Amino acid sequence: MSAHETARPGPADLPGIGLGQAFSALRPTAPPAGWAARALREQNQPQGRDGHPAARRLSVPQTGEPAGTGQEPIGEASGRAGPARREAASVQVLGEDTRPDWQIVIALRATASELITERQEQWEQEHRHPMTPEDRRLMGRSVITRVVHEHADELTRSGQALWPLALERRYVQAVEDAIFGYGRMQPVFDIPDAENIEIHGFDSVVAQFGDGRRRELEPVADSDEELVAAVRFLGENANPPRPFDDAHPTITVAVGDRFRLHAIGFGLADRPSVIIRQHLLTDIGLDQLAAGGLMPREVADLLRRAVLARLSIVISGDQGAGKTTLLRALVDAIPATERFGTLETDYELLTHLQPRRRNMVALQATIGLGEVVDGRRIGEYTVADLIPEALRQNLTRLVVGEVRGDEAGAMLQAMQSGAGALTTTHSHSASATMDRLAARVAAGGVLRLDEAYRQIAYNIHLLVHVQLLDESWRGGGRRRFVGEIRALTGAIENGRPVTHLVYRADRTGAPVVFDPGEELLAELAPFTDAKPSDERGRS
Numbered sequence: 001m002s003a004h005e006t007a008r009p010g011p012a013d014l015p016g017i018g019l020g021q022a023f024s025a026l027r028p029t030a031p032p033a034g035w036a037a038r039a040l041r042e043q044n045q046p047q048g049r050d051g052h053p054a055a056r057r058l059s060v061p062q063t064g065e066p067a068g069t070g071q072e073p074i075g076e077a078s079g080r081a082g083p084a085r086r087e088a089a090s091v092q093v094l095g096e097d098t099r100p101d102w103q104i105v106i107a108l109r110a111t112a113s114e115l116i117t118e119r120q121e122q123w124e125q126e127h128r129h130p131m132t133p134e135d136r137r138l139m140g141r142s143v144i145t146r147v148v149h150e151h152a153d154e155l156t157r158s159g160q161a162l163w164p165l166a167l168e169r170r171y172v173q174a175v176e177d178a179i180f181g182y183g184r185m186q187p188v189f190d191i192p193d194a195e196n197i198e199i200h201g202f203d204s205v206v207a208q209f210g211d212g213r214r215r216e217l218e219p220v221a222d223s224d225e226e227l228v229a230a231v232r233f234l235g236e237n238a239n240p241p242r243p244f245d246d247a248h249p250t251i252t253v254a255v256g257d258r259f260r261l262h263a264i265g266f267g268l269a270d271r272p273s274v275i276i277r278q279h280l281l282t283d284i285g286l287d288q289l290a291a292g293g294l295m296p297r298e299v300a301d302l303l304r305r306a307v308l309a310r311l312s313i314v315i316s317g318d319q320g321a322g323k324t325t326l327l328r329a330l331v332d333a334i335p336a337t338e339r340f341g342t343l344e345t346d347y348e349l350l351t352h353l354q355p356r357r358r359n360m361v362a363l364q365a366t367i368g369l370g371e372v373v374d375g376r377r378i379g380e381y382t383v384a385d386l387i388p389e390a391l392r393q394n395l396t397r398l399v400v401g402e403v404r405g406d407e408a409g410a411m412l413q414a415m416q417s418g419a420g421a422l423t424t425t426h427s428h429s430a431s432a433t434m435d436r437l438a439a440r441v442a443a444g445g446v447l448r449l450d451e452a453y454r455q456i457a458y459n460i461h462l463l464v465h466v467q468l469l470d471e472s473w474r475g476g477g478r479r480r481f482v483g484e485i486r487a488l489t490g491a492i493e494n495g496r497p498v499t500h501l502v503y504r505a506d507r508t509g510a511p512v513v514f515d516p517g518e519e520l521l522a523e524l525a526p527f528t529d530a531k532p533s534d535e536r537g538r539s
Helices: 036-040 102-127 133-157 165-180 183-189 224-236 286-291 297-308 323-332 383-393 407-416 430-443 449-459 518-527 533-537
Strands: 194-200 205-209 214-217 250-255 259-264 273-278 313-317 341-344 361-364 397-400 420-426 462-470 478-493 496-505 511-514
Touching (some): 102 165, 286 297, 297 478, 313 430, 361 383, 383 397, 397 407, 407 430, 430 449, 430 496, 478 518
Parallel strands (some): 341 361
Antiparallel strands (some): 462 478, 496 511
C-alpha cells in the first residue's frame, strides 16, 4: 500500500499496543528537519535483502496448525543478505486468496506498535513539537509494511511458507487496521450506508440498511472470546475509557466520529451481543429533512422559528425512528453566534466537530471505575450531574441527548432557571411523553407526580413525535416521518397538562392537520424572516 493512499475510516489515533523497549535496536538515526515521514530513513541500520533492515525474531502464538502455514514461532534471522526469496521443496506456497491469520496479525501489531512509538518519540524530541495524527499514520504505514515484509522473508528463509505479494498486502492492511483502526472488526465499519451492524456471537454478523434490507457478513472473530476482547479493546481506547468485563457486563461507547457501539456479555446474554449504530446524517438541517420527506416544509419552518425563539422542545419516538437525527437538525437552527451546551451519555450529536461551532460546550458522562461509596462509584459523573455544572458556563440553552432517568428532574430545574432545552426520549406518542417524563421526575424523589406534571406544563413548549413505518417484512421499505406535534398551553386539566394539536400525519406520513394556533404563531411572529441554515452559510 502506498504511503500516499487515503487513510481508511477509523479513530484519529489509537495508542500503541504492548509498548516496550525490546526493539530499541531498530531505532533510526536522527530524522532530518521537515515533514515527519522523513524520519523513516535508516541509512545507518544493518540491511537485509531488498534494502530492508535485517529481520528480527517475531513470536507468534501457536495455533496447532501444521508446519508450513506460517503459524509457528519464527527463528532468529542471521542478518546476512540473501537471495530475494529462496524457494525450496519444503516451502509451502500460500495462495493469493489466503486470509490473514489474526494471531499473526496480533503479533505483528505488537512489533509494529513498539517501533512506531519509538520513532514518534525520537521525531518529537528532535523537532520539539508533537507529530500530527496524519503524519503518525503515514509513518506507521511505512513501518508496518517493513515489519510484515521482514516476517514474510523470515518464513521463506526458515522454510516454513512463501507469501505472495497479495497476501503480504492483506497483512499490511490488517495490521494497520489493528493499530489505527478497529482491528478485525474494521470491515463492518467500512460499509458506508449501513445503519446498524448486528452481531450475535462471533459468527452471526448482519448489516441493516435504511430501507430495511439485511445482509449477512463474514465472522468478525474466531471465537466469542475473541469478539469480547475486540469490544474491550475499543472500550479501553475510548476517551474516556469504557470497561467491558465481569464487573461491567454492558458497554456503550462512541467509536470514532460516526459510530456508537453497545454490547452485552458476561452471562447476561447467551452469547456476546453487539450493535454498532452508524450516524449517517451528522451535519443536517431542517430543510434537508423536509426535502427527504420527514415533514412538510411549513412544519420545518415552524420548528426553525421555535428554536430561534428558544422554546423548549422534546422529541419522542420509538428506537430507530430518527429522534437523534431530528435533534441534530434542530441544533443546526441555533445561530452560530450562540453559546450552548450538549450533554450526552456518549457523544452522538457530534455538533462539536463542526467547524462553525467554535463557541459551544460538549459534555459527556463518565463511568466510575473506583470503589463504590454511598451507592456510586468514585469518578462517576452522570448527565444529571452535568446539568448544574453546564448552567455555570454562560450557556443560552441545553441540548440533552436523551432523557432516561434522573436527568429529567435536573432538566426541568434548568428550564425553571430560564435556560431553554432540546432533548429526546423514548415514547409511543406525544401525549405519552408527558406521562413518561412525569414518572421519571417523580421517581427521583424531588417532586410528586402532580408537581412534575405542573412543571412540565410550565416549562416545556412543544412535543414532537417521530414515527418509523417499517414494511420490510412484506418486501416494502422503511419511512420515517413526523407524526404529531403538540403545544403545551401551560394549563392543567384533570391533573395533566393541556395541549393543542399543532400537526398530525396519517400512518403513511401524509399531512392531516396543521394548525399552529394563534398563541403559538404570535410567539413565533418575530422570527418569521428566519433563514434556513444553508442560506446562513453552512460550512
